[in-house]
Amino acid sequence: MTSIAIGRLLRANTSGCVIGCQVSPQEAPAFGQMVRIPLEDGSQVFGLVHEIHIDDDGLVRQLAGSTNLSEEIIEDNRRNRNMPVEMSVAFIGWQSGITLSQTRPPRPPLSLDKIYPCSDDEVAAFCAGGRFSYLRMLLRNEELPAADLLAAHLLQVRAAGGADLENALHEMIALLKDDYPQLMDLLSAVSEVVE
Amino acid sequence: MTNNDMNLIPEGKPIGYVVGGGLKDNLSVRLTVPAEQVQEGGFVVLESGNWQFYGLVTDLQLGASDPRYAEMPTAGRLSPTVARLLKEQTLYTNLEVLPALMLERGPEPGAPDYEAWTRAHQNENAPRPLPIKTVPSHHALARLASAGDVAEIFGTPDEKGYFEIGRTREQDHPVCINLDKFVQRSSGIFGATGSGKSFLTRIILAGLIKHNAASVLVFDMHNEYGFDDTASDTGQAVVGLRSKFPSRVRVVGLGRKSTIRGKTPDLTLELHDSDIQPEDIELLARELNLRETTSTTLDALVHSFGAVKWFHEFRQMSIGAMVEGDDGKKSPAPGSVAFWANENGVNVAAAEGLRSKLTRVFNRPYLLQEDTSADPLKEVIEALRAGQHVILSFGDYESDLDYLLVSNLLTRRIREAWEESTNEFRAHGKAEPRPLVIAVEEAHKLLNREMAAQTSFSTIARELRKYYVTLLIIDQRPSQIYDEVMSQLGTRVSGWLGDENDIAAVLSGLAGRDALRGMLARLQPKEEVLLLGWGVPMPILVRSRRYDQKFWDDLMPRNSRSVEQSIKDLGF
Numbered sequence: 001m002t003s004i005a006i007g008r009l010l011r012a013n014t015s016g017c018v019i020g021c022q023v024s025p026q027e028a029p030a031f032g033q034m035v036r037i038p039l040e041d042g043s044q045v046f047g048l049v050h051e052i053h054i055d056d057d058g059l060v061r062q063l064a065g066s067t068n069l070s071e072e073i074i075e076d077n078r079r080n081r082n083m084p085v086e087m088s089v090a091f092i093g094w095q096s097g098i099t100l101s102q103t104r105p106p107r108p109p110l111s112l113d114k115i116y117p118c119s120d121d122e123v124a125a126f127c128a129g130g131r132f133s134y135l136r137m138l139l140r141n142e143e144l145p146a147a148d149l150l151a152a153h154l155l156q157v158r159a160a161g162g163a164d165l166e167n168a169l170h171e172m173i174a175l176l177k178d179d180y181p182q183l184m185d186l187l188s189a190v191s192e193v194v195e
Numbered sequence: 196m197t198n199n200d201m202n203l204i205p206e207g208k209p210i211g212y213v214v215g216g217g218l219k220d221n222l223s224v225r226l227t228v229p230a231e232q233v234q235e236g237g238f239v240v241l242e243s244g245n246w247q248f249y250g251l252v253t254d255l256q257l258g259a260s261d262p263r264y265a266e267m268p269t270a271g272r273l274s275p276t277v278a279r280l281l282k283e284q285t286l287y288t289n290l291e292v293l294p295a296l297m298l299e300r301g302p303e304p305g306a307p308d309y310e311a312w313t314r315a316h317q318n319e320n321a322p323r324p325l326p327i328k329t330v331p332s333h334h335a336l337a338r339l340a341s342a343g344d345v346a347e348i349f350g351t352p353d354e355k356g357y358f359e360i361g362r363t364r365e366q367d368h369p370v371c372i373n374l375d376k377f378v379q380r381s382s383g384i385f386g387a388t389g390s391g392k393s394f395l396t397r398i399i400l401a402g403l404i405k406h407n408a409a410s411v412l413v414f415d416m417h418n419e420y421g422f423d424d425t426a427s428d429t430g431q432a433v434v435g436l437r438s439k440f441p442s443r444v445r446v447v448g449l450g451r452k453s454t455i456r457g458k459t460p461d462l463t464l465e466l467h468d469s470d471i472q473p474e475d476i477e478l479l480a481r482e483l484n485l486r487e488t489t490s491t492t493l494d495a496l497v498h499s500f501g502a503v504k505w506f507h508e509f510r511q512m513s514i515g516a517m518v519e520g521d522d523g524k525k526s527p528a529p530g531s532v533a534f535w536a537n538e539n540g541v542n543v544a545a546a547e548g549l550r551s552k553l554t555r556v557f558n559r560p561y562l563l564q565e566d567t568s569a570d571p572l573k574e575v576i577e578a579l580r581a582g583q584h585v586i587l588s589f590g591d592y593e594s595d596l597d598y599l600l601v602s603n604l605l606t607r608r609i610r611e612a613w614e615e616s617t618n619e620f621r622a623h624g625k626a627e628p629r630p631l632v633i634a635v636e637e638a639h640k641l642l643n644r645e646m647a648a649q650t651s652f653s654t655i656a657r658e659l660r661k662y663y664v665t666l667l668i669i670d671q672r673p674s675q676i677y678d679e680v681m682s683q684l685g686t687r688v689s690g691w692l693g694d695e696n697d698i699a700a701v702l703s704g705l706a707g708r709d710a711l712r713g714m715l716a717r718l719q720p721k722e723e724v725l726l727l728g729w730g731v732p733m734p735i736l737v738r739s740r741r742y743d744q745k746f747w748d749d750l751m752p753r754n755s756r757s758v759e760q761s762i763k764d765l766g767f
Binding site for chain 2: 166169170173174177178180183184187188190191192194195
């Protein structure tokens with residue numbers, strides 16, 4: 001739990017949340033990355049970043065239309081902008097004490113709760129024993145870009161080690177085998193990760 | 196596929212699980228091993244609760260959870276691992292299993308009710324395989340039958356009366372038939388030409404002779420079974436039954452001077468005119484192209500001359516002889532057929548026609564006019580009664596006429612003898628008749644629809660079971676055999692059959708025949724046979740034994756022969 005917070009929670013419900021953060025290429029979580037949100041009672045909620053949104057404001061519009069923009073001005077606007085970068089997170093599980101559940105959290109985190117990126121150990125622990133039942137929450141949610149999201153997520157799982165990706169594929173195929181177009185779409189994307 | 200490939204599945208390893216089906220539609224088992232490791236005809240065991248179910252694989256069907264998975268190959272589109280996993284989960288093979296038997300196996304050892312169940316199922320209450328009455332539950336595991344399973348159902352070669360006829364194709368476990376049961380009802384060996392019927396028949400006959408379950412009479416139309424022979428297809432030497440059982444098998448040759456494969460038979464069979472009865476002639480209706488008036492004429496002959504002399508007297512009659520009367524008018528001469536016909540109110544043309552057509556019979560060299568003291572027919576019957584086995588070789592008389600006439604006549608005499616013995620046994624407590632098996636080749640010639648009612652064979656097939664006589668029918672055209680006879684066959688052993696009607700005939704009257712039909716058509720042309728019917732607990736496909744030196748070594752191991760056996764073989 002020593003990692004650095006990447007942002008704070010803007011809004012949430014039990015299926016996901018939106019966080020705001022500054023633009024920083026080194027610290028900003030990537031699409032599909034697994035994050036965690038510690039709660040006051042000691043539990044924590046896990047989720048995947050599925051949307052990164054950079055809104056404009058009046059100043060950006062003016063700058064975009066001007067000529068001869070110096071590097072300093074661009075850098076200043078990015079670091080000290082009024083509108084934070086918004087990231088949407090889909091919840092995939094929660095932990096309370098030694099109990100790790102791959103279901104929706106009992107209650108959503110609160111606004112301005114800090115969000116942390118998951119370390120490799122935390123990713124490996126979450127998928128320990130080849131448990132990938134949380135995939136159903138991602139595959140049943142039609143608003144999520146499931147194929148790309150899972151490809152990115154499995155890339156992180158693979159890098160974290162400790163989990164057999166074949167179990168994840170089994171779960172995906174079992175969940176989607178009655179939906180040929182979506183499954184083939186998903187597997188095409190995942191094929192880049194699982195050779 | 197070789198046998199070694201089959202052995203890739205370790206004994207007891209599940210090959211799938213039940214996903215549906217029923218008693219009428221057979222069971223559906225989802226295969227969890229590669230389809231090429233299981234074949235049609237495989238003997239499978241399904242374990243469900245306290246019961247074991249035994250069945251036969253009758254079909255393998257490819258399936259897909261969505262047809263598009265099967266239609267669109269994924270190689271190239273997906274990575275190898277993903278493609279493999281997708282294939283494993285969306286494409287599958289279902290086995291169609293014909294359930295045949297069920298056996299209560301009781302609770303697992305250590306279960307609370309195990310002790311009580313074991314106590315209640317001892318000795319005569321021990322669980323026995325029962326005809327299928329219910330189905331295993333969903334997801335019941337299926338596995339290929341182990342040696343123990345096969346032994347549980349079909350017995351083992353070590354048990355008395357059990358004879359190994361072949362081995363299961365997948366796991367190479369011995370499959371036995373119960374010879375005591377085999378001889379209780381008529382049976383049949385079928386298969387297209389070249390499918391190994393004769394070899395299979397030799398194997399079964401050797402088993403019967405060795406086991407001594409019954410006397411055997413073989414109508415050896417092609418001189419194959421008695422003395423050593425040469426296989427027509429391989430050119431290899433084939434050991435005759437007489438060579439292996441010299442003291443127990445007698446080769447009988449038809450006709451004086453007959454030699455079989457250059458050897459002299461033990462006994463020569465000649466018939467006398469007095470042996471011929473009207474039904475023997477009626478049986479030849481098709482062969483001799485007899486007319487519908489034949490029965491009337493034969494009746495009149497028997498009425499005129501009696502059952503013993505009619506044939507001889509008819510033989511002596513001439514055709515066309517005339518005498519001129521005092522008035523100058525010509526009339527049939529005494530001793531002519533026409534004279535006899537006029538005297539007895541028989542149509543002259545019909546009688547003369549019959550006499551003319553019977554010339555072929557009169558001219559048979561083994562049919563003697565004069566009565567001699569020797570009665571080889573009786574000698575044959577006495578040998579059979581005494582526990583010997585007779586192979587009647589037709590020698591040079593290989594025509595259908597010879598076969599039909601002699602086999603029917605001899606069988607009729609046997610039928611009379613065994614009926615009499617059985618009645619003596621039942622009424623007066625005399626010795627129980629020895630069971631007799633009559634092996635008939637080209638059976639459709641004797642048991643076709645037209646002739647079945649007239650021959651002794653059909654009576655034996657239908658009724659003589661109670662009189663200790665049964666048939667072993669060997670034929671390549673079972674569809675030509677009368678339905679009523681086919682339906683009486685207890686054990687049916689069938690090699691490959693190509694004709695749809697023949698397949699239907701072999702399966703007539705059996706449960707699950709629709710499922711077994713395709714299996715018969717797809718048997719290997721040689722050495723694969725399907726065992727069916729009352730004589731076997733359940734249908735099973737086996738690789739039949741080879742009739743070779745190893746067979747004889749197994750059947751009669753040299754070292755284990757007892758002194759008593761050796762003395763017996765020498766005829767003492």
